[in-house]
Amino acid sequence: MKPKIIVYLVLAALFIIILIQNTQVVTLRLFFWKMGMSQIILIPLTMLIGLVIGYVVAKTTGESHKTKKHE
Numbered sequence: 014m015k016p017k018i019i020v021y022l023v024l025a026a027l028f029i030i031i032l033i034q035n036t037q038v039v040t041l042r043l044f045f046w047k048m049g050m051s052q053i054i055l056i057p058l059t060m061l062i063g064l065v066i067g068y069v070v071a072k073t074t075g076e077s078h079k080t081k082k083h084e
Contacts, residue, residue: 031056032053032057033053035052035056036052036053037052038050038051039051039052039055
């Protein structure tokens, strides 16, 4: 098996273990809103939001660096 696949499987297993161990309900406070939700939903949601923001920032800043190098 390729080392890259093994790393992905280990990371996925660790992520699942973290989710299973964090099932309690927490209160999310954002400015004036209060929302109660399980950590098993909150952890992947914040991870997904972070990945999307990181991808957008990388795409927008990466393209500006590429165009400056070619000019």
